[in-house]
Structures are given as C-alpha cells and as structure tokens.
Amino acid sequence: MTADAASLRSRLAAEGLGSALLVAIVVxxxxxxxxxxxxxxxxxxxxxxxxxxxxxxxxxxxxxxVSGAHFNPLVSFVFALRGALPPRIAAAYAIAQxxxxxxxxxxxxxxxxxxxxTASAHARTGPAQWLAEATATFGxxxxxxxCARYGIVALAAAVGAYIAAAYWFTASTSFANPVVTIxxxxxxxxxxxxxxxxxxxxxxxxxGALIASLFWRGIxxxxxxx
Numbered sequence: 001m002t003a004d005a006a007s008l009r010s011r012l013a014a015e016g017l018g019s020a021l022l023v024a025i026v027v028x029x030x031x032x033x034x035x036x037x038x039x040x041x042x043x044x045x046x047x048x049x050x051x052x053x054x055x056x057x058x059x060x061x062x063x064x065x066v067s068g069a070h071f072n073p074l075v076s077f078v079f080a081l082r083g084a085l086p087p088r089i090a091a092a093y094a095i096a097q098x099x100x101x102x103x104x105x106x107x108x109x110x111x112x113x114x115x116x117x118t119a120s121a122h123a124r125t126g127p128a129q130w131l132a133e134a135t136a137t138f139g140x141x142x143x144x145x146x147c148a149r150y151g152i153v154a155l156a157a158a159v160g161a162y163i164a165a166a167y168w169f170t171a172s173t174s175f176a177n178p179v180v181t182i183x184x185x186x187x188x189x190x191x192x193x194x195x196x197x198x199x200x201x202x203x204x205x206x207x208g209a210l211i212a213s214l215f216w217r218g219i220x221x222x223x224x225x226x
Contacts (some may be wrong), residue, residue, distance in 0.1 A: 001101050005113075006011070007139050008089070009091075010066055010067075010082055011066060011067040011068075012067075012068035012087075012092055012093070013095040013096075014063045014066040014069070014071060015063075015071065015093050015096040015097050015100065015221055016070045016071055016096040016097065016099055016100035017063075018059050018062070018063045018100065018104075019066070019096070019097040019098075019099075019100030019101045019104065019179060019180075020058060020070045020100035020101065020103045020104035021055070021059055021089065021104065021188075022052075022055065022056065022104065022134060023100070023101045023103075023104025023108070023180055023183045023184075024072050024105075024107045024108040024179070025051055025052055025055035026048070026051075026052050026055075026104075026108075026109035026180065026184070026191055027104065027105055027109070027184065027187050027189060027191050027214075028052075028108035028111060028112070028187055029047055029048050029051030029055075029113050030044070030048045030187075030190035030191035031046050031050065031093075031108065031114075031189045031190060032047065032112075033045070033047030033051075033190065034189065034190040040164065041062045043189055045121055045167060045168070045173065047076070048167065048173075048190065048191065049164045049167035049168060049173075049188075050164060051162075051164075051214035052163055052164060052167065053160040053161060053163055053164025054160060054164075055160075056157075056163055057156045057157055057159075057160035058154070059159070060152065060155065060159060061069070061098070061152060061153065061156050062158035062183075063076050064152045064155070065152070067150065067154075068085075070093060070097070071100075071142075071177070072097065072176075072177040072178075072179070072180070072211040073097055073142075073177075073178055073179060074137060074177065074205060074206060075141065075144060075209075076090040076093040076094060076142070076180060077090050077094075077209070078141055078144075078145075078209055078212070078213045079196070081213055082213070082217070083095045089181060094179070097142070097179045098182065098183075100139045100179075101172055101179040101180055101183035102117075102182075102183055102186070103118060104183060105183045105184070105186050105187050107151040108187070114189075115206070116179045117147055117186040117187075117193075118166075118186065118187065118188045119185065119186065119188070119195055120144070120184065120186070120187055120188050120189075120192025120194055121192070121194060122188075122192040122193055122194060123189060123194055123197065123202060124172060124193045124194065124197050124201070125194075125196075125197045128171045128199075128202075129171055129172045129201070129204075130201070130203075130204040131171075131198055131204070132170035132171040132172035132173060132174070132207065133170070133174075133201050133204040133205050134204040134205065134207050134208035134211075135175040135208060136170045136172065136175070136176040136205075136208065136213040137176040137177075137204070137205040137206075138172035138207030138208035138209070138211055139176075139214075140162060140163065140166070140176045140209075140212075140214075141168060141208070141209050141212035141213060141216070142215065142216060143158050143162045145161055145212070145213075145216045146216070147159070149213060154192065163173045163176070166215075170220060172201070175193070175201055175205070176205060176208075177205065178201075178205055178206070181193060181198050181202055181205070181215060182198055182202075183196075185198050202205070210224075
C-alpha cells in the first residue's frame with residue numbers, strides 16, 4: 001500500500017468514525033434528554049444541544065489533524081469548490097460520512113436497547129423549516145470558513161458553540177448536514193425526522209452551503225484587493 005493510499009484510508013476512517021460518534025451523540029442525548037425531562041421539551045432540547053455542542057468540540061479536536069473533521073458532505077464539497085480538497089476525495093469523504101452516520105444511529109439505539117434502525121414519524125416540513133435549515137447550514141459554513149484561520153481549538157469551539165446556539169434559534173433545531181438528516185430519519189426518538197421530509201431538508205441545506213461558499217468567496221476577494 002502506498003503512503004497516499006494509507007493516508008486516505010486513515011482520513012476516511014476518521015470521517016466515518018467521527019460521523020458515527022456525532023450521530024450517536026445527537027441521537028443518544030436526545031433519547032436521554034427526553035426520558036429524563038418528564039415531558040418538558042425545553043429541557044430535552046437543552047440537553048440535546050449542550051451534548052451536541054460539547055461533542056463537536058471534542059470530535060473536531062480529535063479528528064481535525066487527520067481528516068479535517070468535516071463529518072458533513074456539504075463541508076467537504078465546499079472545500080472542494082474552494083480547491084482545498086480534490087473532488088474525488090470529497091466524494092469518498094461523503095460515502096464514509098454516510099456509512100458512519102448510519103452506524104451512529106444503531107450505536108445509540110443499542111445503548112438504549114432499541115432496534116438498530118426504525119423509521120421516524122416526526123414531521124419536520126414546510127417553508128419555515130426549510131428556511132431554518134438553509135440558515136443553519138449557511139451559518140455553519142461561514143463559521144468554519146471564518147474561524148479556520150484561528151487554529152483547531154478556536155475552530156472547534158466556534159463550531160460547537162454555533163451548532164448549540166442554532167438548535168435554539170432555528171425552527172428545525174439545526175440539522176445542517178445531509179448525512180445526519182438521513183440517519184435521523186432512522187430513529188423514532190426525540191431527534192428523528194420523517195423519511196419523506198429528508199429530501200427537502202437536504203435541498204435547503206445544500207442551498208445554504210452554496211450561498212455561504214459564494215458569500216465567503218466574495219469576502220475573500222475583497223480582502224485580497226488592494
């Protein structure tokens with residue numbers, strides 16, 4: 001095996017495991033929060049958002065030196081659009097991220113004695129929800145592009161803080177990630193989404209990421225101008 005092949009294998013493993021752990025955190029904390037909140041949705045969401053924000057901070061610190069810690073195909077494709085990641089690597093990342101996300105649902109369910117995958121019945125649809133997903137993803141991409149210059153620790157803190165905040169200021173509770181959205185369609189718990197609602201969420205997320213990429217490209221061009 002060549003050094004490049006070994007490096008790519010390590011990067012894909014990091015993206016797959018990181019995505020699995022991220023989804024396990026999202027789904028598992030949603031289950032625990034809902035069970036302990038005794039019907040109080042605000043407490044359940046607080047637990048879910050805090051666990052996700054803290055989990056992202058740790059996961060980015062762990063995996064950023066290996067793969068960049070994208071855990072999100074839209075982040076990978078934004079970097080590909082910017083010429084920072086070859087398109088074929090971005091596509092390979094997306095496959096690893098999806099496989100990891102699906103494994104993460106089963107992982108969380110196993111810890112709570114649930115079936116590995118069960119379709120969700122949690123309706124999340126409509127223009128407000130779609131706008132929320134576009135907004136959440138736009139903000140995530142801008143946070144990553146804007147904070148990458150400050151180093152891994154600052155980036156990890158910024159992304160974790162942004163996602164924790166976006167749970168609360170968006171109507172959709174900020175999925176902001178296609179593979180996480182697909183995976184969450186397979187949990188009937190607090191964090192789930194109906195499979196029929198996934199495509200519109202992914203379309204809105206993709207639009208938000210593309211707009212963010214174009215917006216930041218414009219800012220970079222203005223900064224580079226004399």
